[in-house]
Amino acid sequence: MIWLSSRSRIAVMVLPALVLFTAFFAYPVLYGTGYSLTDAQGFSEPRLIGLDNYATLGDDPFFWLSLKNTVIILVVSVAFLVPASFALALLMQQRIRAAGALRALLFGPAIVAPILVGLVWVFILDPRVGLLNRLLVPLGIPEIQWIGGDSLTPYSIALVFSWASIGFAMTIFYAGLQQLPGDVMEASSLDGATRWQQLLHVTVPMMRETVGIVSILLVTNVFKIFELVYMLTGGGPVHRSETLVSYMYFVTFTSQRYGSGMAIAVVVLVLGALTSLAYLVLARRGRSA
Amino acid sequence: MPGYQPRRHGRRGLAAAAALAVALPLAACSEAGDTGQDGTTTITLSMQNADVKTADPATWAIVEAFESANPDIDVEVSGQPVSEHLQSLSIAAQSDTLPDIFWVYKSNAEEMLAGDRLLDLRPILQEQGVIEHLPATTVEHFTSGDTVFGVPYQGLLTGLWTNTKVLEDHGLAMPSTFDELLQVAEELDDDGVVTISNGASQSAFSVWQFLVWLDRFGFEDRMDGLLDGSESWDNPDFVRMYEHIAELRDAGAFSSNVATQTYQQAVDQFLQGDAAFLDAGVWAAGAIQDSDVAPHAAFWKGPTFADGVGEQNIIMNVASAPLAVAKKVGEDDAKLAAVERFLGFYYSDEAQQLMVDNGQPPVTTYEPTLEESEQSVLSAALDAASEDGVAAPATQPDLVFPVAVANAIYDSIYGVIQDQLTPTEAAALVQRALEAE
Numbered sequence: 001m002i003w004l005s006s007r008s009r010i011a012v013m014v015l016p017a018l019v020l021f022t023a024f025f026a027y028p029v030l031y032g033t034g035y036s037l038t039d040a041q042g043f044s045e046p047r048l049i050g051l052d053n054y055a056t057l058g059d060d061p062f063f064w065l066s067l068k069n070t071v072i073i074l075v076v077s078v079a080f081l082v083p084a085s086f087a088l089a090l091l092m093q094q095r096i097r098a099a100g101a102l103r104a105l106l107f108g109p110a111i112v113a114p115i116l117v118g119l120v121w122v123f124i125l126d127p128r129v130g131l132l133n134r135l136l137v138p139l140g141i142p143e144i145q146w147i148g149g150d151s152l153t154p155y156s157i158a159l160v161f162s163w164a165s166i167g168f169a170m171t172i173f174y175a176g177l178q179q180l181p182g183d184v185m186e187a188s189s190l191d192g193a194t195r196w197q198q199l200l201h202v203t204v205p206m207m208r209e210t211v212g213i214v215s216i217l218l219v220t221n222v223f224k225i226f227e228l229v230y231m232l233t234g235g236g237p238v239h240r241s242e243t244l245v246s247y248m249y250f251v252t253f254t255s256q257r258y259g260s261g262m263a264i265a266v267v268v269l270v271l272g273a274l275t276s277l278a279y280l281v282l283a284r285r286g287r288s289a
Numbered sequence: 290m291p292g293y294q295p296r297r298h299g300r301r302g303l304a305a306a307a308a309l310a311v312a313l314p315l316a317a318c319s320e321a322g323d324t325g326q327d328g329t330t331t332i333t334l335s336m337q338n339a340d341v342k343t344a345d346p347a348t349w350a351i352v353e354a355f356e357s358a359n360p361d362i363d364v365e366v367s368g369q370p371v372s373e374h375l376q377s378l379s380i381a382a383q384s385d386t387l388p389d390i391f392w393v394y395k396s397n398a399e400e401m402l403a404g405d406r407l408l409d410l411r412p413i414l415q416e417q418g419v420i421e422h423l424p425a426t427t428v429e430h431f432t433s434g435d436t437v438f439g440v441p442y443q444g445l446l447t448g449l450w451t452n453t454k455v456l457e458d459h460g461l462a463m464p465s466t467f468d469e470l471l472q473v474a475e476e477l478d479d480d481g482v483v484t485i486s487n488g489a490s491q492s493a494f495s496v497w498q499f500l501v502w503l504d505r506f507g508f509e510d511r512m513d514g515l516l517d518g519s520e521s522w523d524n525p526d527f528v529r530m531y532e533h534i535a536e537l538r539d540a541g542a543f544s545s546n547v548a549t550q551t552y553q554q555a556v557d558q559f560l561q562g563d564a565a566f567l568d569a570g571v572w573a574a575g576a577i578q579d580s581d582v583a584p585h586a587a588f589w590k591g592p593t594f595a596d597g598v599g600e601q602n603i604i605m606n607v608a609s610a611p612l613a614v615a616k617k618v619g620e621d622d623a624k625l626a627a628v629e630r631f632l633g634f635y636y637s638d639e640a641q642q643l644m645v646d647n648g649q650p651p652v653t654t655y656e657p658t659l660e661e662s663e664q665s666v667l668s669a670a671l672d673a674a675s676e677d678g679v680a681a682p683a684t685q686p687d688l689v690f691p692v693a694v695a696n697a698i699y700d701s702i703y704g705v706i707q708d709q710l711t712p713t714e715a716a717a718l719v720q721r722a723l724e725a726e
Contacts, residue, residue: 043382043397044403045404126546128549129546148546149548150709233490233548234490234492236549237704238709253376255692
């Protein structure tokens with residue numbers, strides 16, 4: 001401990017991480033931010049145009065649409081995933097048969113590449129050839145545009161994202177539940193707390209940190225959704241189902257407007273950071289209250 | 290200390306592996322193309338398909354034939370999907386490490402030319418006698434000032450592939466005008482059959498037929514004005530064109546999953562006999578030839594419009610995006626000579642016949658020989674292109690604009706097809722993209 005307490009030695013220990021952080025995070029962020037202030041189109045010398053790209057984004061209806069879709073997916077996913085994965089973790093803690101196999105099964109989608117998740121769900125949600133409509137239409141329910149329409153697509157993406165993420169979130173909750181001190185639970189039982197009271201007044205407050213971690217991970221993952229949209233709808237129809245990242249890809253690489261694309265990337269970064277920060281602040285206030 | 294030996298071996302092994310790991314990518318990055326010790330000159334050809342051999346057999350066959358005829362030249366072919374390919378080119382253009390010959394969009398080639406990255410091909414084409422075999426409009430299309438910055442990679446012959454059996458089975462005659470097509474769509478929709486197979490997912494560009502419609506509503510006359518800003522896209526003629534797409538949509542002409550279906554799935558829909566028409570081009574001839582649709586396949590240039598503008602008897606038979614040559618090729622005599630010989634061969638009758646043998650129309654004035662029994666489908670397309678009185682526009686509308694505008698054109702068309710945009714909104718969308726440029 002004495003060896004580590006020297007400032008210069010701490011600096012040496014931190015240096016490798018700092019170098020990696022600078023090379024793979026800080027530098028790309030600064031580079032991208034720089035590009036967002038230019039009219040870079042890839043093949044000619046970029047010119048500095050100030051904040052024009054950001055002003056143009058304000059007038060771009062597809063940008064606002066992609067932001068709206070991202071927010072819908074964020075709200076639906078977090079509102080459903082956090083309680084659902086917590087409930088599953090509680091269930092997994094019970095003595096049930098084949099709990100290990102069930103945990104592995106639930107975790108399964110998390111290890112499947114998102115592009116494959118998208119591919120699988122296309123064959124379920126596609127309005128014409130998808131399994132869901134094939135089951136519903138014979139029952140007299142008209143063909144529903146689960147994906148590819150202009151209203152349900154973001155909710156369908158949220159559903160698929162939730163399906164793919166629930167096992168991962170459940171595993172973190174499960175690990176958190178395993179860390180809870182047994183004596184506290186035992187004491188609450190001796191005090192006559194019912195299981196519901198135990199859950200509400202002991203388990204949930206002690207799991208606050210884990211809830212925070214899961215929520216921040218989900219928020220950042222939602223801001224990174226790309227492959228699901230790419231496979232499910234390709235962002236269509238006419239960008240109606242784009243998320244911020246898929247639209248950034250379209251603007252940057254398909255339309256070759258590198259400057260505008262980087263402006264969207266900066267917006268994504270700022271929004272992701274602000275949302276996570278806001279959550280952390282709220283969680284801290286909750287703790288100190 | 291017997292325990293030390295294995296560890297030292299382990300370290301040496303690790304060091305050797307690390308050195309190899311560093312050396313291999315560097316070796317791969319080292320520039321190809323200089324004349325090797327055996328006198329072989331290597332030139333690089335970079336294409337817009339991940340697997341050139343499979344996805345672009347015509348180019349592959351030409352390269353193989355060229356290498357057989359020129360054993361002292363090695364053509365190193367590489368390919369990536371379009372967006373990755375363009376991304377790589379943009380990085381290479383900035384670092385002056387462009388491949389020797391490469392496929393690129395015309396608008397990007399013009400930007401590269403402005404950045405002094407491209408070789409003027411006029412002297413090569415003249416020396417190889419290529420220029421007189423290319424249609425004058427094609428050379429003009431790839432000329433800026435006096436500089437020829439590109440040569441046509443392949444011909445772009447597009448239209449509606451037709452499964453005549455589907456029409457016959459439903460007691461319908463082959464349409465000729467838009468009103469007749471509309472009637473066909475209504476009747477096929479009543480029978481639950483798709484009229485025109487299209488797929489927008491990951492292939493928003495697959496609207497070739499509707500790009501011809503633009504020409505039938507006066508695009509060519511407005512082209513220069515649209516480029517210099519004196520004309521607008523949201524003009525009454527183009528809005529009327531979008532209205533006709535909307536009429537077709539309302540008649541149930543398109544598949545209900547057009548938004549989630551990819552182009553390849555649209556092709557499959559047609560090949561399985563589930564659609565009467567397929568919006569595509571000659572590149573689909575091979576797949577159709579190998580399918581059960583082949584005996585009933587016809588190629589239709591698309592409907593004429595009573596309210597169209599100008600010439601209606603038009604077929605889209607133009608040069609596609611160009612092949613360009615990096616300027617630095619001119620600094621290496623051996624490489625320049627190899628590129629000259631390659632381009633000379635590419636536009637020779639032998640290579641053009643190879644193109645036809647692999648399902649592509651010739652890009653020169655060469656008249657190919659077709660094996661009627663094995664190439665009946667391609668033959669149908671070529672016959673349609675050479676019908677008496679049929680004219681071809683100078684270029685396909687999307688090819689003259691920057692990529693962002695081309696994308697807006699595709700979005701506007703699919704926007705109407707998918708009932709996401711009104712005809713007026715669709716036209717305004719493209720106009721906005723034009724103004725942003």
